[in-house]
Amino acid sequence: MSGGSILGLAWRSLMNRKGSALLTLLAVALSVALFLGVDKARNGARAGFDNTISGTDLIVGAPTGQINLLLYSVFRLGNATAEISWPTYQDIAGRSDVAWTIPVSLGDSHRGFRVMGTNAAYFEHYKYGSGTALEIAEGRRFDDIYEAVLGASVARELGYGLGSEIVLTHGLGAGGLTDHDDKPFIVTGVLAPTGTPVDQTIHIPLEGMTAIHVGWETGTKSPLADTITEDMIRSFDLTPKTITAVFLGLERRGTILTTQRALNTRAGEPLLAIIPGVALGELWQVTSVVERALIAVSIFVIAVGLVSVLISILTSLNERRREMSILRATGARPGHIFFLMVAEAGLLGFVGALLGVLIVQAGLFVLGPMLASSYGVKLQGLGLAAIDLWTILAVTAAAIFIGFIPAIMALRRSLADGLTVKL
Amino acid sequence: MTDQPAIEIRDLRFAWDGGSTPLLDIPAFDMGADERLFLRGPSGSGKSTLLGLIAGVLEPQSGSIRVLGEDMSSLSGAKRDRMRADHLGVIFQMFNLVPYLSVVQNVTLPCRFSQARRAAIAAAGGPVEEARRLLARLGLTDEKLLARPVTELSVGQQQRVAVARALIGGPNLLIADEPTSALDADARDRFIELLNEEASQSGAALLFVSHDGALASHFDRSVDLSELNRAGVAA
Ligand SMILES: Nc1ncnc2c1ncn2[C@@H]1O[C@H](COP(=O)(O)OP(=O)(O)OP(=O)(O)O)[C@@H](O)[C@H]1O
Ligand SMILES: [Mg+2]
Numbered sequence: 001m002s003g004g005s006i007l008g009l010a011w012r013s014l015m016n017r018k019g020s021a022l023l024t025l026l027a028v029a030l031s032v033a034l035f036l037g038v039d040k041a042r043n044g045a046r047a048g049f050d051n052t053i054s055g056t057d058l059i060v061g062a063p064t065g066q067i068n069l070l071l072y073s074v075f076r077l078g079n080a081t082a083e084i085s086w087p088t089y090q091d092i093a094g095r096s097d098v099a100w101t102i103p104v105s106l107g108d109s110h111r112g113f114r115v116m117g118t119n120a121a122y123f124e125h126y127k128y129g130s131g132t133a134l135e136i137a138e139g140r141r142f143d144d145i146y147e148a149v150l151g152a153s154v155a156r157e158l159g160y161g162l163g164s165e166i167v168l169t170h171g172l173g174a175g176g177l178t179d180h181d182d183k184p185f186i187v188t189g190v191l192a193p194t195g196t197p198v199d200q201t202i203h204i205p206l207e208g209m210t211a212i213h214v215g216w217e218t219g220t221k222s223p224l225a226d227t228i229t230e231d232m233i234r235s236f237d238l239t240p241k242t243i244t245a246v247f248l249g250l251e252r253r254g255t256i257l258t259t260q261r262a263l264n265t266r267a268g269e270p271l272l273a274i275i276p277g278v279a280l281g282e283l284w285q286v287t288s289v290v291e292r293a294l295i296a297v298s299i300f301v302i303a304v305g306l307v308s309v310l311i312s313i314l315t316s317l318n319e320r321r322r323e324m325s326i327l328r329a330t331g332a333r334p335g336h337i338f339f340l341m342v343a344e345a346g347l348l349g350f351v352g353a354l355l356g357v358l359i360v361q362a363g364l365f366v367l368g369p370m371l372a373s374s375y376g377v378k379l380q381g382l383g384l385a386a387i388d389l390w391t392i393l394a395v396t397a398a399a400i401f402i403g404f405i406p407a408i409m410a411l412r413r414s415l416a417d418g419l420t421v422k423l
Numbered sequence: 424m425t426d427q428p429a430i431e432i433r434d435l436r437f438a439w440d441g442g443s444t445p446l447l448d449i450p451a452f453d454m455g456a457d458e459r460l461f462l463r464g465p466s467g468s469g470k471s472t473l474l475g476l477i478a479g480v481l482e483p484q485s486g487s488i489r490v491l492g493e494d495m496s497s498l499s500g501a502k503r504d505r506m507r508a509d510h511l512g513v514i515f516q517m518f519n520l521v522p523y524l525s526v527v528q529n530v531t532l533p534c535r536f537s538q539a540r541r542a543a544i545a546a547a548g549g550p551v552e553e554a555r556r557l558l559a560r561l562g563l564t565d566e567k568l569l570a571r572p573v574t575e576l577s578v579g580q581q582q583r584v585a586v587a588r589a590l591i592g593g594p595n596l597l598i599a600d601e602p603t604s605a606l607d608a609d610a611r612d613r614f615i616e617l618l619n620e621e622a623s624q625s626g627a628a629l630l631f632v633s634h635d636g637a638l639a640s641h642f643d644r645s646v647d648l649s650e651l652n653r654a655g656v657a658a
Contacts, residue, residue, distance in 0.1 A: 005535045009524075016523030322518050328480060329515070330588065331508025331536030333501060415480075 006336055010343035013323075017316060021348065024312040028352025031305030032395060033359040035298035039387060040360060042291050046284065049075070052196040053247075053276050055127030056102075057256050060084070060092060060263055061245040063272045067286070070279040073104065073245040076114045076197045080106065083242035088269045092246055097255050100125045102247040105209045105240060108168050113154045115168055115202045117209030117240070125249055128196045138162055139189035142204060145211050145238065148185040149203040152193035160187055166202070168212055207238035302395065309348045309399050313341065313406040317413070324414040334411050341407035342400055349399020353392040357384070427492030429596050429628035430454040430477060435486035437469075437476060445484070446472055448654040452646075456595075459619055459629040461639045464648030470632045473648070474598050477630070478511055479503030491595050509539040512589025512627070514599040514618075519585035520573040526563070529573055530554035530587045540592025550591070557587040561617060578605045582614060590621055597622055597629045604633070615641045 014021045053074050061069045062082035071077040083105075093101040102125055105117035123134055123141050139162045142149050150160055160166065165184040185204060193199055250259055256275060263273035324337055332340075361384070432452040438445045446469045454460050464470045475481040476488055479495045480503075488495045491510055495503055507513075512533075520529045531550035534541050544553040561583040563569065573581065582602055589597050599618065603611040615631070619641060622629040631642060639645035 009535070012523045012528075323521055326515075326519065326521055327532075329478065329507075329513040330533045331504065333504040333508075333536070336536065 006339050007343050007347075009327075010340050010347055013320075013340070014344055014347060017312075020312050020316070024308050024348050025352045025355060027308040028302075028305040028349060028395065028399075029355035029359060031298070031301040032353045032356025032391060033363070034301050035295070036356060036360045036388060036391060037363065038291075038294045038298050040364060042294075048195070049280060049283075051129045053126075053128060054131050055125070055249065056247045056276055057250045057253060058248050058260055058263070058273045059245055059276060059279075060248065060271055060273045063270050066272065066274040066279045067283050069245065069272055069274055070276060070283065072106065073247075074197070074276065076106070076116075076201065080244045083244055084246070084271065085242055085269060086240055088271070089243055089246055091268075092248065092263065092271075095259075097251050097259050098248050099251045100249045102126060103206060103240075103243045104245050104247065105206055105242075106244045108209070108212070110154075110166055110168050110202050111158060113151075113158075113200055113202055115204060115209075117204055117206040117243075119206055122203065126198075126247065128194050128198065132194070134194065134198065135192040136189045137192040139187070142188055142208075145205060145208045145234070146185050147188045147205065147208070149189040149191060150187055151191055151197075151199040151201045151203075153199040154202055155187075155190045160190075162187055162190070168202075168204075206240050206243070210238045210240050211236075302398075305352065306349065306395070306398055306402055309345055309352075310402050310405060312348070313345055313403065314409070317406055317410055320410075321413060321417060324410055325417055328414050334415065337414050338407040338411050341410050342403035345403025345406070346396055346400040349402075350392065350396040352399075353395035356395075357388045357392060360388075427456060428453055428489070429456055429458065429491060430630070431487075431489035433487045435476070435483050435488060437472065437481065437483045439472070441484070445654045447476070447483075447652055449473075449486070449651050450653065452651050454628060454630060457623070457626055457628055459622060459643045460631065461642035461645040462630060462632045462648060463636050463639065463645060464632075464634060466634050468648050469652065469654075470634075470648055471600055474513075474600050474630070474632060477598060478513060479507050505537075508533065508537040510595045512591075512594040512597040514582070514585045514589050514597065514602045516601040517578060517581070517605045519588070520576075520581055522572070522574050524573065526558070526569045526571070526573055526576070526584055527551055527554045529584055530558060530591055532588060533591055537592060540594075543592045553591055554587065557590055558584070560621070561587055563587070579610045579614065582606065583617070586614075586618055586621060590625055590627075593625055593627070595627055597627050599629065599631045601633050602631075603638070604635075611638075612641075 059069060059073050061073060061080065062084050064081055068078065072080050089101070089103055092098065093103075100121055102118060102121045104122070106114060108115040120141060120143075123136075127133055136149070137152070139149075148166060155161065164187040166187065167184050185208065191198065191203075250256060260273045260275060263271050327337060327340070430452065431454075432449050435447060435449040435452075436445045437447040462470060462473075472481065476483055477490055477495075479490070479498070483496055486496065490506065493506055495506065498506065521532065524532065531554050534544070534550040541550065544550060547553045547556065558564070558569065563580065563583055568576070568580070573584065576584065582605075585602070589599075597618075602618070603614050606614055615638060618629065618631070629642075631638070636645075
């Protein structure tokens with residue numbers, strides 16, 4: 001009457017129908033993999049995004065949606081529709097409640113990588129993860145107009161190192177007609193990898209940003225531009241007229257809401273100040289509708305996987321009437337027949353779910369680094385999590401529950417058939 | 424338990440699906456503790472049904488069936504199952520074996536369901552040892568043969584494996600439902616001799632059922648179901 005030996009029978013019986021059992025396992029495994037894949041992608045993306053910026057209390061830009069400002073200033077996604085003027089920036093930086101500011105100017109690119117104009121404060125104060133500062137892996141920060149510091153992925157993917165010369169592109173094209181080929185930049189430093197969009201960014205001084213746009217005020221190269229020499233440019237005032245956004249840290253974090261309100265309601269040039277965490281929260285609210293739909297769909301797919309367990313066992317019942325009556329004749333109780341059926345269903349559910357978890361883990365192992373390098377968002381929490389365990393348990397439990405149907409049918413039949421079966 | 428009569432039936436009535444016209448209506452049927460009895464009856468007369476009742480897989484509408492002294496009709500379903508698991512060996516006409524189990528696993532199958540059988544052969548070295556011993560007695564010693572899937576054995580070989588399974592753990596009553604109908608005459612006679620020999624070796628009663636009256640000569644006693652059964656035979 002030992003349960004283990006019936007489980008052994010169930011396993012052998014499944015192995016006797018390898019083809020159909022394997023297909024059923026595959027159906028369960030793929031459905032579980034889809035569900036867990038959606039969940040991991042969601043959590044990975046969230047954790048990756050949440051890790052991208054830390055320590056910055058407010059981000060200030062020209063008025064737009066708070067998600068929009070967050071996306072273009074931090075994640076380099078999309079473009080600013082308007083800029084803020086330099087005097088306004090100076091005004092913000094001069095506030096008594098503001099401890100530090102990082103001005104940033106976006107808009108140019110180099111072979112698909114965004115170029116960001118900023119200053120030394122960026123290397124001092126920009127933090128990611130749980131407060132990790134940027135680290136220069138090689139070389140030093142920029143301190144002249146035509147110097148650049150590369151994110152780790154930029155250097156790796158484009159094969160640049162210290163001393164490489166790079167030509168910046170106006171706008172976000174892949175290069176070509178709008179190159180600023182008159183003014184190449186020298187790479188003086190390469191940042192250590194961060195797993196954030198910083199890895200995808202080319203950092204240059206704000207003055208350098210201004211300098212490459214001398215003669216380009218209309219948005220295209222004017223005939224004058226080529227006649228301007230480097231010495232002439234150095235003699236100009238290269239303070240930027242506008243910047244795209246400001247990251248700022250406060251003297252005391254407690255004043256964050258007061259400062260935000262003060263900036264948002266400030267007289268003069270209108271501004272939008274956002275708290276990064278709050279803006280991310282709003283972003284997740286927008287995406288959660290889609291996430292929930294995806295989760296719902298993947299749960300339905302699991303249900304389909306479980307139905308295939310049911311089908312495979314039900315279709316085997318007819319050809320197994322004889323087997324059931326042999327088991328009965330050799331002493332199996334109705335409970336044994338019942339347990340045998342339920343155990344088969346449970347085994348299919350359990351092994352299938354286990355396979356599904358393995359598929360996801362293998363997928364993350366292969367895809368994780370690829371996603372990290374092409375989107376700059378490192379997938380977090382790759383390993384086995386509680387949800388993997390719960391999913392295995394839940395799918396096994398559901399399969400066992402579903403197994404009651406063929407179990408009851410087999411039971412009824414074996415009672416009605418008596419000792420012999422007429423096929 | 425062995426001094427009790429193997430089977431004692433009184434006023435048994437059974438109809439399939441609880442119908443009103445009984446298939447079986449047996450006032451009395453007795454079988455001794457170590458008797459080897461041949462039960463004859465034409466096809467459709469209810470022989471297999473009677474065996475189902477004796478084995479406790481079916482329940483009579485009325486009357487009593489005592490098997491090895493236990494009144495099957497008053498036992499609970501679980502107790503009847505226990506009774507069968509511990510004390511009965513069953514051999515079918517054909518398709519006796521579970522296709523996904525090896526020869527030895529098929530023979531040891533009853534031990535999975537019966538503590539009593541496991542205990543009975545613990546001294547002999549456990550189920551696998553005992554299975555090999557029984558198979559050897561029945562002439563199945565070839566390791567290559569034993570390693571084959573049971574579906575690849577000949578019908579005669581399958582039936583011998585079924586006998587080994589019925590005998591394992593020393594049951595008190597063997598019931599065989601036309602176990603020779605798929606065998607040729609020579610194989611049939613040898614099989615019946617073997618079965619008789621093994622039954623007397625292990626001291627078990629043997630109830631052998633067939634429609635073929637010619638087999639009666641192999642047994643101590645022969646009974647015709649139509650003489651026992653008062654119900655008219657439908658087919
Ligand atoms: N599971 C069942 N459900 C309903 N009726 C059944 C069932 N099994 C047998 N019967 C009926 O009971 C009658 C006797 O069947 P049974 O199998 O006992 O005959 P038998 O004597 O063993 O015949 P055979 O020699 O052909 O095996 C038949 O008329 C059959 O239709
Ligand atoms: Mg029959």
